[in-house]
Amino acid sequence: MAYGPKPILKMLLVVPIHNIDKDPQLVLSYRPISLPSVFTKICERLIELRLDWWMEENHTLPNQQFGFRKSVGCIDTLTYLILGRHGPYNTRLGGGRLEKG
Secondary structure (H helix, E strand, O other), X not given: OOOOOOHHHHOEEEEEEEOOOOOOOOHHHEEEEEEEOHHHHXXXXXXXXXXXXXXXXXXXXXXXXXXXXXXXXXXXXXXXXXXXXXXXXXXXXXXXOEEOO
């Protein structure tokens, strides 16, 4: 029995887009653009949401991971860099949210 994504999830429509100022007769004058199906995009988004939730719930990401997390922004990063662990923001809650200590 095969595991992994079904073949429908792997199928993409590849459309060649011509680069301006290049000879249309040459293959290298085109760049490929892949267009996945709507079903594939929905599945990817559901998997991404579930993985994000699981990692936040189980605290699998390090406390210093600020990028690409919900409820964490540039201010959190700057506060951590400037004040470090000895400032008023020294306690970390799970999921990357800062709490005043």
